[in-house]
Amino acid sequence: MSEFCDVALAVPLDMAFTYRVPAEAAPVVGGRVLVPFRQQRMTGIVVELHDRKPSVTAKKIISVLDPAPVLDEKLLRLGRWIADYYLAPIGEVFRTMLPLTAEFKRSIGYRLKDAGQMTLHQAGTSGSSARSRRTPEEQAAEFRVLDYLVARSFEEDGLGVPHVSPLLRDVGTPPDGRELIREETLRSATRVTRAVLAGMVRKKWLAREDVSAPQDATRTVKIAALKTAEGKLNDNQRVLIDTLTGSGGRVPLETLQSLEVPRSTLGTLVRRGMVEIVEAPADFSVSRSKPRSAPFEFELNAAQKSALGRMCESVAARKFSGLLLHGITGSGKTAVYLAAMRGVLEGGRSAILLVPEIGLTPAVAADLHQIFGDEVAILHSALSDKERAEQWHRIKRGGARMVVGTRSAVFAPVADLALIIVDEEHDSSYKQEETPRYHARDIAVVRAKMSNAVVVLGSATPSLESYYNAKKNKYTLVELPDRVEQRPLPEVEIIDMRLEFQETGHEQVISRKLAAEIQDRIEKKEQVMVLLNRRGYSPVVLCRTCGKKLECRDCAIALTHHKREHKMVCHYCGYLAPVPKACVHCGSEYVYFLGTGSEKLEELLHGMFPQARIARLDRDTVRGHEDFERTLNALNEGELDLLVGTQMIAKGHDIHGVTLVGVVGADVALGLPDFRAAERTFQLLTQVAGRAGRGQTPGKVVLQTLFQDHYAVQYAARHDFIGFYEKELQFRSWMHYPPYSALANVLVRSDKLDDALQWSGILGKWFDSTRHEGVRVLGPAAAPIMRLKRDYRYHFVLKSPSREKLNATLRAMLAYAAQQKIPRTQVIVDVDALWLM
Ligand SMILES: [Zn+2]
Numbered sequence: 001m002s003e004f005c006d007v008a009l010a011v012p013l014d015m016a017f018t019y020r021v022p023a024e025a026a027p028v029v030g031g032r033v034l035v036p037f038r039q040q041r042m043t044g045i046v047v048e049l050h051d052r053k054p055s056v057t058a059k060k061i062i063s064v065l066d067p068a069p070v071l072d073e074k075l076l077r078l079g080r081w082i083a084d085y086y087l088a089p090i091g092e093v094f095r096t097m098l099p100l101t102a103e104f105k106r107s108i109g110y111r112l113k114d115a116g117q118m119t120l121h122q123a124g125t126s127g128s129s130a131r132s133r134r135t136p137e138e139q140a141a142e143f144r145v146l147d148y149l150v151a152r153s154f155e156e157d158g159l160g161v162p163h164v165s166p167l168l169r170d171v172g173t174p175p176d177g178r179e180l181i182r183e184e185t186l187r188s189a190t191r192v193t194r195a196v197l198a199g200m201v202r203k204k205w206l207a208r209e210d211v212s213a214p215q216d217a218t219r220t221v222k223i224a225a226l227k228t229a230e231g232k233l234n235d236n237q238r239v240l241i242d243t244l245t246g247s248g249g250r251v252p253l254e255t256l257q258s259l260e261v262p263r264s265t266l267g268t269l270v271r272r273g274m275v276e277i278v279e280a281p282a283d284f285s286v287s288r289s290k291p292r293s294a295p296f297e298f299e300l301n302a303a304q305k306s307a308l309g310r311m312c313e314s315v316a317a318r319k320f321s322g323l324l325l326h327g328i329t330g331s332g333k334t335a336v337y338l339a340a341m342r343g344v345l346e347g348g349r350s351a352i353l354l355v356p357e358i359g360l361t362p363a364v365a366a367d368l369h370q371i372f373g374d375e376v377a378i379l380h381s382a383l384s385d386k387e388r389a390e391q392w393h394r395i396k397r398g399g400a401r402m403v404v405g406t407r408s409a410v411f412a413p414v415a416d417l418a419l420i421i422v423d424e425e426h427d428s429s430y431k432q433e434e435t436p437r438y439h440a441r442d443i444a445v446v447r448a449k450m451s452n453a454v455v456v457l458g459s460a461t462p463s464l465e466s467y468y469n470a471k472k473n474k475y476t477l478v479e480l481p482d483r484v485e486q487r488p489l490p491e492v493e494i495i496d497m498r499l500e501f502q503e504t505g506h507e508q509v510i511s512r513k514l515a516a517e518i519q520d521r522i523e524k525k526e527q528v529m530v531l532l533n534r535r536g537y538s539p540v541v542l543c544r545t546c547g548k549k550l551e552c553r554d555c556a557i558a559l560t561h562h563k564r565e566h567k568m569v570c571h572y573c574g575y576l577a578p579v580p581k582a583c584v585h586c587g588s589e590y591v592y593f594l595g596t597g598s599e600k601l602e603e604l605l606h607g608m609f610p611q612a613r614i615a616r617l618d619r620d621t622v623r624g625h626e627d628f629e630r631t632l633n634a635l636n637e638g639e640l641d642l643l644v645g646t647q648m649i650a651k652g653h654d655i656h657g658v659t660l661v662g663v664v665g666a667d668v669a670l671g672l673p674d675f676r677a678a679e680r681t682f683q684l685l686t687q688v689a690g691r692a693g694r695g696q697t698p699g700k701v702v703l704q705t706l707f708q709d710h711y712a713v714q715y716a717a718r719h720d721f722i723g724f725y726e727k728e729l730q731f732r733s734w735m736h737y738p739p740y741s742a743l744a745n746v747l748v749r750s751d752k753l754d755d756a757l758q759w760s761g762i763l764g765k766w767f768d769s770t771r772h773e774g775v776r777v778l779g780p781a782a783a784p785i786m787r788l789k790r791d792y793r794y795h796f797v798l799k800s801p802s803r804e805k806l807n808a809t810l811r812a813m814l815a816y817a818a819q820q821k822i823p824r825t826q827v828i829v830d831v832d833a834l835w836l837m
C-alpha cells in the first residue's frame with residue numbers, strides 16, 4: 001500500500017500534486033480522486049503511487065472516485081506525450097481527454113459562525129450598529145442572511161436537532177449544530193449577491209466551504225410500470241391500462257401524459273396500487289434523424305477497391321503504418337472509409353473516424369447507424385455533458401467499437417484499436433484553439449503508433465505537412481485520381497475583377513459573366529452555388545469626415561453590419577452595438593457602409609434574379625446541424641435554385657443538381673499576413689469547385705478574383721494539386737516555414753497595455769541574451785490583431801529545424817517567465833500554430 005499519490009489537476013501549472021493516501025482508501029493510477037486544492041475540492045487523475053515523503057506536508061485525498069482506471073496505460077502515455085509536445089499542463093490535458101465533467105458538481109456552502117450570531121443578537125438588543133460605513137441596503141441584506149441561517153439551524157422539532165439535507169450528509173454537521181447551506185439556496189432565499197456573502201466571510205460572520213462532490217451523471221426518465229390490470233376501470237383508466245399492457249407493462253410517463261386523459265387518472269391508478277412510477281436510466285437516443293430514403297450501398301470502383309485493399313492489408317499486419325489517401329473531390333473516399341471500418345468490426349477490433357465539425361450531419365449519422373447498428377458511438381458538439389459521459393462509458397465498456405466524432409473523439413477509450421481515419425485531414429477544425437492546443441490529426445498519428453494501429457489521412461487537398469510526409473515515405477500515398485463514374489472535373493473560368501472594374505466603370509460584386517451563367521442555369525432548371533467567405537451585410541463602416549472605422553469595444557476589429565438583425569457585430573468576440581446614424585468619433589452624419597458579406601450578396605441576387613428560389617448557408621442562418629442539413633436537403637430535392645454561403649457550402653457534401661459554382665471574393669485571405677494564406681485559399685477554391693458537376697451534367701466554375709496571377713488561384717483553376725504543392729514547398733523552404741521547420745507562436749497578453757508591453761519586453765530581452773543554437777526568434781511584435789477580447793497582444797514566432805531544440809527553448813522561456821512572475825495564463829504557447837493572427 002503506497003503512502004502517497006501524485007495527482008494531475010486541471011490547473012494552469014506544469015506539475016502534479018502530492019497527496020497522502022488515507023488507510024482505508026485505494027486509489028489507482030489512471031483513476032480519479034477528489035482532493036482539496038486551495039480552499040476548493042477538485043477531481044484529478046492519479047498519475048503515480050509512491051512512498052517518497054514530500055518536503056511539505058501533504059494533504060489527504062478526500063475520496064477515491066474510480067475503483068479502476070478511467071485512463072488506461074496507453075491513454076496516460078498519450079496524455080503525457082501531449083503535455084510534453086504542446087507544453088501544456090498535464091491536468092488540463094487529462095481534462096480534455098476525459099469528458100466526464102457531468103459526474104462532478106461544483107458547489108459552495110456557507111455556515112453561520114459565532115461572530116455572525118452575536119452580531120444578530122446585538123442588533124436585536126441595541127437596534128443598530130452605529131459605526132458601520134455600509135449602506136442601509138447592504139446592512140439589510142446581511143441581516144437577511146443571518147436571520148435565515150439562524151432560523152435554519154434551530155428550526156427542527158424544537159429540540160435544536162439540525163436538519164441536514166441528504167445531499168450534504170457526506171459533508172457532516174459540526175457539533176454546534178449549525179447547518180451548511182448551499183450558495184444557491186442561500187442566495188435564492190435571501191436575494192443577496194456573492195459580494196455580500198464574501199464581505200460577511202471576511203468579517204468572520206460566515207464560514208465558506210467547498211462542498212463539490214461527485215454525482216451520478218446517469219440520465220433518468222420516469223416510467224409508469226403496470227403492477228396489475230385486475231380491477232374495475234372507468235373509460236379513462238381503461239385507456240391508460242390498455243396503453244401499458246400494449247407496451248409490455250412499461251411506458252415513459254411523458255407518453256401517458258400526452259394521451260387525451262385527465263392527469264388525475266394516473267394519480268388514481270397509482271393510489272389504487274395498479275401502477276407504479278419508477279425511475280430508469282434513459283436510453284441513449286442514437287439518432288434523432290430518419291434514415292435516408294436510399295440506403296447506403298457499397299459499390300466500389302477499381303481505384304476504391306485498391307485503396308480499400310491497401311488499408312485492409314495494413315490493418316491485418318497489426319503494426320503501425322500511415323496512409324495518405326489523396327482522392328480528388330467526388331472520388332468516393334467516404335465509401336472506402338466505411339468499408340474499411342466494417343472490415344475492422346468484422347475482425348472484432350475497434351476503429352475511430354474523425355470528421356470536421358460541419359461534417360457530422362444527421363444524414364451521416366443515419367448512414368452510420370444503418371451500417372454499424374448499435375456498434376457505433378457518435379460524438380459531436382451538440383451532445384450535453386451527460387450524453388457525452390454516457391457515450392464515453394459505453395465505449396469504455398466495449399459497447400461501441402466504431403467511434404465517429406469530431407476532434408476530441410481521437411481520445412475515445414476503445415480497446416484493441418486497429419484503425420484511425422482522419423477525414424478532410426487538412427481541415428483547421430482539428431486544431432484546438434485553447435489549452436491544450438493539440439492537433440487531432442497529429443494526435444491520431446501518435447495514438448496509432450502507440451497502439452500498433454493504422455492511421456489513414458484523407459483529403460482532396462492534403463495539408464502541405466501531410467503530403468510532404470508522404471513524399472518522404474513517412475506515409476504511404478494512396479490516390480483516387482478520378483471521380484466516380486468517370487465524371488469530369490469542372491471547367492474553371494477566371495474573371496479578373498480589376499478588368500471588370502475598368503470596363504464597367506464601377507465596383508461589381510457579381511461580374512457580367514457570372515450573372516449571365518447564373519441566368520442560363522436558372523433557365524435550364526439547374527442549380528447554382530455562390531461562395532462569398534464573409535458573413536454579414538457590410539464588413540466595414542467608415543466615416544467620410546474623420547476617416548475612422550467603427551471598431552469593437554474590446555477588439556481591434558471592424559464591426560460588421562448585420563442588416564436583418566439590425567446590429568453591428570464583432571465576429572471575434574460577439575460584441576453587439578447599435579447601427580450608427582452618425583460617426584461615434586466625430587459625430588459626422590457621413591457614415592458609409594462598405595463591402596459585401598453573404599447577407600448582402602443574397603439580397604443582390606434576389607434583386608437580379610427575382611424568380612429564383614434562393615437560400616443562404618452561413619453561421620447566421622445555421623444554428624445547428626439540423627439547419628445545415630435542412631438547407632442542403634432542400635437543394636438536393638430541387639426546392640432551391642441558388643445557394644449562397646460562406647466556406648460552409650464548400651465542405652464535402654454531394655449535391656448532384658449543382659452545375660455552376662460562382663466564387664466571389666474567396667481570395668481575400670491572400671492579402672493577410674499569414675504564411676498559410678496561399679494554402680488555405682487553394683484548398684477553399686479546390687473544395688468549392690469540387691461541388692460542381694457531381695451529377696450527370698458536367699459542371700462549371702466562375703472564379704472572380706483580384707489576384708488572377710497568384711499561383712494559388714492559377715493552380716486551383718487547373719485542378720493541379722501537385723503543381724501547387726511544388727511551388728508552395730519552395731516558398732516554405734526559402735522562408736523556413738513548416739514543413740521545413742517546427743514553428744511555435746508565443747503570445748503575451750494582458751488587458752493592461754503596460755503589462756503586455758513590459759512582459760513581452762522582458763521575454764524579448766531574455767531571448768536576445770540567451771543563445772538558442774538553431775532556433776530563430778522573431779519579435780516581440782504587436783500581433784496582427786493587436787487587441788482581442790480586451791487583451792492587448794504581442795507575440796514571438798519561433799522556428800527551428802529541430803523540434804527538440806524548439807521545445808527546449810520554449811520550456812526554458814516558460815521557466816523564466818514564471819521566475820519573473822508573469823502569470824502562466826498570460827503567456828500562450830501555441831506549438832504548430834495554424835494562425836499567427
Ligand atoms: Zn468621424
Ligand SMILES: [Zn+2]
Binds near residue numbers: 554555557573575
Ligand atoms: Zn470584439
